[in-house]
Amino acid sequence: MEKERYEKFRLIRKYKYFFVPILILIPVVVVIRYSLLTLPSSVSGLVTIAPSDTEGLGGVSVTTNAGGNYTTGENGLYALIPHAICNENDNCIITVSKDRYKTHTEGFELAEGEGKTINVKLCPDNDNDNFSALGGECGADIDCDDNDPNIYPGSSLTVKLDPPFSFHSVIQNAYVSSHPTSTMQLRDVVIPGDVSMDSTKDVTVKSGRDCDYGTSVGTTTIDGDMSVSKGKIIIADGTLKVEKINP
Ligand SMILES: [Ca+2]
Ligand SMILES: [Ca+2]
Numbered sequence: 001m002e003k004e005r006y007e008k009f010r011l012i013r014k015y016k017y018f019f020v021p022i023l024i025l026i027p028v029v030v031v032i033r034y035s036l037l038t039l040p041s042s043v044s045g046l047v048t049i050a051p052s053d054t055e056g057l058g059g060v061s062v063t064t065n066a067g068g069n070y071t072t073g074e075n076g077l078y079a080l081i082p083h084a085i086c087n088e089n090d091n092c093i094i095t096v097s098k099d100r101y102k103t104h105t106e107g108f109e110l111a112e113g114e115g116k117t118i119n120v121k122l123c124p125d126n127d128n129d130n131f132s133a134l135g136g137e138c139g140a141d142i143d144c145d146d147n148d149p150n151i152y153p154g155s156s157l158t159v160k161l162d163p164p165f166s167f168h169s170v171i172q173n174a175y176v177s178s179h180p181t182s183t184m185q186l187r188d189v190v191i192p193g194d195v196s197m198d199s200t201k202d203v204t205v206k207s208g209r210d211c212d213y214g215t216s217v218g219t220t221t222i223d224g225d226m227s228v229s230k231g232k233i234i235i236a237d238g239t240l241k242v243e244k245i246n247p
Contacts, residue, residue, distance in 0.1 A: 144211035151212055158187035160213050171195045171222065178203055185209045188218030188238075190245060195226040197233055208238030221245070 124146070125132050131143035131152040141153035150157050150167040157167035161174045161184050168174040170193050174184055181202050188208040197203065206213075207220035216238030223245045 144214075148212075153211060158189055158191050160185040160209075175199075175201075175203065183236075185213045186220040186238075186240070187211075187213070188216075188220060190221045190223050192223040192246065194224040195222060197226075197228040198230050201231040202234065203231065204234045204236050205240060206237040207235065207240040 124134070125143070126146040127143070127149040129143065129149040129152045131141055131146075132138040133143045133146040135142040143152050145151040156169045159168040159171055159174045160166075161168060161178055161182055163179050163182055164177065166174070166177065168177075169191075171184070171186070171191055172193055172195055175195065175197055178184065178201055180200070181204070183204040183206065186205065186207045186209060188210060206216060208216040208218040209220075210217045219239040219241050221241045221243055223243065225244070226242045
């Protein structure tokens with residue numbers, strides 16, 4: 001009996017350099033095998049957006065290549081793309097500003113879900129004022145001039161002067177900086193502040209101008225007093241009303 005036990009012990013000692021690595025290797029193989037069978041809960045990658053896609057509307061698609069099905073969550077499809085908003089219709093909307101208007105690459109990450117392709121819709125913002133000219137899914141407020149960052153829906157710069165070419169929020173300030181013969185265009189909104197024209201200047205006024213100062217579509221109301229003691233004011237287009245709304 002003692003002899004048998006001694007024999008076993010002797011064999012273990014003899015083959016220990018064979019058994020010990022095997023015992024270490026088994027758990028490692030199990031872990032590797034498990035990770036191969038388990039799909040990642042999210043995938044990430046890169047998408048390249050080319051200049052030809054800047055017209056927008058479904059121009060770029062992102063397809064995961066990590067296997068499995070990816071995209072949606074409880075709040076619909078989402079992707080962690082900078083400046084991107086994704087919705088349940090599989091559209092991701094990316095606002096593309098001027099300095100990123102050329103080809104560039106965006107990182108993305110998709111959550112696990114159904115489907116594996118998302119469509120990316122581009123909303124060009126050429127002048128970087130955060131408004132796109134496309135409208136629709138790119139925003140209800142359409143940038144009426146996507147080449148001028150001073151012009152966008154709701155801009156407080158409602159006075160356009162030329163010369164010198166400049167935008168103002170106060171009519172009096174525009175008048176002070178105007179040349180002997182300048183044209184002042186006023187948006188079709190209420191513009192607060194008194195106006196005192198007291199220099200020998202001939203100022204042409206186009207009032208009631210639309211969003212991009214293209215045509216006169218309405219009325220400009222000056223909320224304050226207006227006086228002309230020197231020079232001339234020529235109302236060339238539109239309707240100008242002077243009315244103290246907030247005394
Ligand atoms: Ca814009
Ligand atoms: Ca603009």
